[in-house]
Amino acid sequence: MKSAKHALVVGGGVIGLTSAFQLARHGWRVTLFDPRPGGGATWAAAGMIAPSAEIGAGEAANYGLQSGALDAWRGFANDLRKVTQKELSIVEIGTLLLGWDGSDRRMVEQFAQIAADLGVVPRRVSLDEEPGMFDGVSPRISDGLLVEGDAWLDPDQVVAYVSEANEALGVSIVKEVVVSVGGDGTRVEATTPSDSFVGDIGVIATGAGALPTGAVTSGKHVVRPIHGITVRVRGIDRSAQPMIRSFVRGSTVYMVSRPGGYDVLGASSEERHEAGAQVGEVQRLLRDALDVVPALETAVILETREGNRPASDDLRPFFEVLGDGRWSWSSGHFRHGVTLAPIAANEALRFAERVA
Template structure:
């Protein structure tokens, strides 16, 4: 084994979270390396790209809401900066979202969400079924009402990943196409990562940003191993022929018999339909049942969807955490930081995550907006300190 490369910052994982972290680190003057077998891949290749801080609000997630809103606020400047630097069109659309109800039970759930949004100081407008169909004529006649949220937008995650890859290359980030196989800890500090070709890559700071795989890196002491799990999501992509355009003018979402379904129309004619949420471990099989359920629910919402060509079916793994919120910043192990556990908000939280990790790399601390998301919130007690001390002894 040889130590062939040393950098200030080593990022394990080259999805959008790892790439934005590496880019921002390089902008701060750190020599930076990203280890990933296929940089620019990951969950973003499957994600729909809804920037839905308001319509994604769930009970018990008000703390996360603050971080989501802060990242949404930063998105326009983030997109402008990335576009100017790379020349990439990120597919950013400030089109708004319409969440609709298809029956009385759905309507009651949506009314509860509206009340929660109002209590949380968010802006959303209740519409009748007729008003919903006036906005989106392709909606089913049975729509009973809905919420118009003009502040929830969208981006194309695949284009975002491509732009971040270009930004990293232009900032001098070294991209190492390999698997990270082991974290090496010496004298109580994370010092390097061994990669699949046998090389050992040393760094002053190591950021674990491996998405759902973040909890599987060998060598990470159990006391600081991120508690992330894979949550499977199946997604369909259809194409809207020009004769049908405009099919939908904004993101449309609903709960159909208890299942979430959303339709995200791109300006290039693509229509993304998703997403299932399945606790099936590491399985990424696209199933007939998953495709059927998505098409069935989407058809109830927008009957005309069955006329569109089906161009792609994909399944990916979201990195879920115990409280559905990300783990950001320094761990109890010196030299090791986390940027993982974003669950369903990875694309939305990309701008703020890059800024937070850059701040943490420079100062060793989290900025105010991210302090609630420290990895130390899980098991941060005297027993954890004792276990870590024992493991590093």
């Protein structure tokens, strides 16, 4: 009988939290380990579940996976509502893709070609015809592409609601780091600095963090951290308008505007291990955002958040069954972990049910 089985979930970012939820909802007893649930890359994420406007050359396979994400989130929100009676807000408002200078605009055109190959046909929009869409945008940008159907949600809300649901479903939270994992083929074991825990299966979802000692991988996947920041400001309320994504001097900057004028500006992307938002990193992000949206000039900076995106060698997510088959590793979600979380959670459940 499924309900007697016990799952250990190591890591309480968006992947671990949603996996714990799916397992608990399907009758598993779940223990989740994290010294600071929701405090990893998930904390920094803007919450775009917007695969279309981010399509790049050579990303067809990733796009295929991501394009199912919105439906997966709708289903997840439904399941969450049944437990918490709370409505996860998924805002399906599209992305306005812009280019700052001539070569950035050529990048917008290149995007249009790549997107068309994948069946995504953005609509051309102009300041003259739809001025409201360009609210706050620099007058030197007079046209762009509207990628309809792209969506966003608030990762803080996801963490809060899923944590509440997990509590209601009886998930035990151990606010400690797992230092080692093991097992004997019939059960799994996780050891924290103060205790040891035994279960039937285990899911390791430590993001870009190191694996606990004893996790035996195939060596096929290696995860490296790609550092990034978002800056949160109280500025203009563009929440009725599409998210903005713009090429600026060859880089990209985005703005997700939430009701009330809470804007998330993102995101830097740097291969480095040192923690901390650097002055230059913040300066470049704000400079690019201000160039595209000068109306942010008087916005008030609320906070800067940072995190490490978990990137695999081929930048694709993976779900690897480890060692003796009872531990698994769910990672590599890179810049799409929020987008892909309900899909990863379903995978964790399928794994658990297969092994049980």
